[in-house]
Amino acid sequence: MSTTQSERLRELLEPLVTSQGLDLEEIAVDSVGRKRVLSVVVDSDTGADLDRIADVSRALSAKLDETDAMGEGEYTLEVGTPGAERALTEHRHYVRAQDRLVRFQLTEGGELTARILTVDEAGLDVEVPGVKGRKATSRRLAFDEIAKARVQVEFNRKDSKDMKEEEEA
Structure with missing residues (x-):
């Protein structure tokens, strides 16, 4: 997708996404065989449930239908959220990732x-988890010390309620 098309799509779609209380995180157009897929990634501080995704998808679809932003060819519109292991690239991404485990490349x-x-x-x-029985340690990271950051999926994490119950037992 050319920069011009990307910018035009963002200018066209961002106000609609914002009006739904969401942030437009990413736009990508990919070719799949003869068809094209327009992927739109949205998010908010409170998350985006299926109803909000459906509402913004309908609004984007209607706007795209009334313009020629995607040209004459057939395309599929996919609207979703960033996913569990999202890359953190904006300040708001870090705010949304509070209390989450993150792998930083320094x-x-x-x-x-x-x-x-x-x-x-x-x-x-940040809190660096302890290893082999050692206690966790705190550390300060300036944004300019971070080259890349990605949220990590935790399958066995105990929330604070679970830990308090174990301590009381």
Whole structure:
């Protein structure tokens, strides 16, 4: 997709997404055989349930139908959310990932896996899990120290309620 088409699609669709209380995170057009697929990724601070996704999908579809932004050919519109292991690229992504485990690639080299505790304009306070019986440690990361960051899926994480119940038992 050309930069011009990408910019035009963003200019066309972003106001509709914003009017639904969502952020437009990503737009991509891919070719699948003879068809094209327009993928639109949306999110918000409170998440996006299926009803909100359906509403924004209908609004985007109607707007695309009344314009020639996708040209004459057939295409499929897919609207979804970023997914469980999303890359963190914007300040709002870090805010939304508070209390989540994140793998950071650091600008000076090396990796760090830590839980985001707080986020401010300058960076993050994180908790690095303890290893082999050691206690977790806190650390401050400035945004310019982070080359890449991606949320990690946790299958066996105990929430704070579960941990309190275990401590009381």
